[in-house]
Amino acid sequence: MEFRRMQPLLRLTSRPLLSFCRQISVYDDEMDQIMRPSWHVVMNGKYNKGLAFTVNERQRLGIMGLMPCSVRTMDDQMNAAHANFEARPSDIGRFTYLSALHNRHRRLYYRFIKENIERALPIVYTPTVGDVVSTYGLNFQQAISLFISIHDKGHIRDLMHNWVDEGVKAICVTDGGRVLGLGDMGANAMGISLGKMILYTALGSIPPSTLMPVCLDVGTDNQALLQDPLYVGARIPRVTGPEYEELVDEFMQSAVKCFGHSTFIHFEDFATPNALKFLDKYQHKYCCFNDDIQGTGATGLAAFINVERITGRKLEDTTFLFVGAGSAALGIANMLAMELEVRGLPVEEATKNIYLMDLNGVLTYESPNPPELGKIFMKRMEPMKDLMAVLEKLKPSVLVGATGVAGIFNEEVLKTMAKNHERPAVFPLSNPTSNSECTAEQAFTHTEGRVLFGSGSPFPPVVINGKRYVPAQANNCLTFPGIALAAITAKARYLPNAVFSVVSHELARSTPQELLDEGTLFPPIKDANTVAFNVGVAMSQYLFDNGLSSIYPKPDDVCAFVKSRLYKFEYRNSLPTTWKYPKEPPAPKARPKPRPKKKATK
Incomplete structure (x- = not known):
């Protein structure tokens, strides 16, 4: 009995599928005339606005009904993104969420990072990027x-x-x-x-x-x-x-x-x-640039300029010790030497108070295989490998770490810096956080809060004896976005080292006086977007003024020129612009063809 009931269905499903579809389809001439953009194009992260598509846009783009009927503003979607971001239980989870957001809603993604930069920077950049790479x-x-x-x-x-x-x-x-x-x-x-x-x-x-x-x-x-x-x-x-x-x-x-x-x-x-x-x-x-050398160099020099402003001690009278002689240390040391030469010091004078240490100790003329960029810093002195012995002998007031060795600036090192100087400057630059030469808490604690501090990784505020200290971050994100903006906007032919001195001074100027008074060497990360724009304008001006741009003639207002090239973080109309045309007069009627003459009949 059940089998007989199923026979009609079995006969139906045994027909070829295409033939079956043709039998049940209904031709609709009106719908057949409508051209629709590909759904995949509309939902591409570059164009997609999600629930921010207006009803008019949804109807005209052919996506009406493919999402709920509510319409959200970008601010509404930002709130939803923020809730999703904070709901993730780990930094890697937050990174994964943001990556998915980038694939779906690119403009929303970038605006979220821009407006939440203090919270998002450690997720999309250091230190979480170290886990992402691993x-x-x-x-x-x-x-x-x-x-x-x-x-x-x-x-x-x-x-x-x-x-x-x-x-x-x-x-x-x-x-x-x-x-x-x-x-x-x-x-x-x-x-x-x-x-x-x-x-x-x-x-x-x-x-x-x-x-x-x-x-x-x-x-x-x-x-x-x-x-x-x-x-x-x-x-x-x-x-x-x-x-x-x-x-x-x-x-x-x-x-x-x-x-x-x-x-x-x-x-x-x-x-x-x-x-x-x-x-x-x-x-x-x-038109090329090495961020590890030149970007770090520009960031480091900006810190030194602000150390000079806070302590009143001229850079030419300051002793610097770089522990580590890789790209970062060499970049900062050479940028510093260039700055001192610009101030009128000959090379020998500019480099005499700059010391570098690598695995073999202080860089001297006896050091094996010194890096090319480090040769100008070689000293005629006895080889010294012990950091504490070097500190006691040289008494540097600026200590820079770029070793990747966690904890190398220990309590003894920090207390020695504090003993030798009223306002010692310490820069543990190694990333990620687990590789930092010391933490902010250690630096402030062992110097009685007197340290001028800048780290490569972010650290939370430190409280000592009821006083709160906010550690500055010597982060290249304060320089390389502006450098890229200038190079792209001005269509730079190439980038001589002098442009990075311009970057350093602009970054140093971006630190408000009230922060300098508190011993903070860099502008806050929340201002990084403004800093990048200012750096971009200053560097673009230099490129135009020194014949390094491929754009001619030079813009009258460089600031306005740079601003006109910026990415917009807001949603805009997704439909092509339309405009009215005047009503055309009626076309002239075609002249009737003359009728052929009839042949005369006899």
């Missing part, structure tokens, strides 16, 4: 960046033509050779390039569609990654020598051939020898 393969979701492997050598232009956006104006490239304090991270270092480009937009207001994060995957010597089944990069030992350098050469040439010679190329987290080599090779041939 777990990159585990959390990889979709491609929003360009990977160029050593196996692509000879075909880099082909890869660049696959990029998702046209009009690239800036590239952040890494080879993962030395990421933060984590070492060789191979292809996982893409997380760093992405983090930098996020801040280009959130702080520098650079349109995200003009940015391309790149990882040159040349393998890795990190055995943990090579043995990790989730590692996303090439499972080969890191390629070095001519083959590696030829790949970088091809990348540089391909970038300018594809996107133009004024393309801004930002080198990030290359191992120190390679970073120095490529900076020397490309600085005056391309």
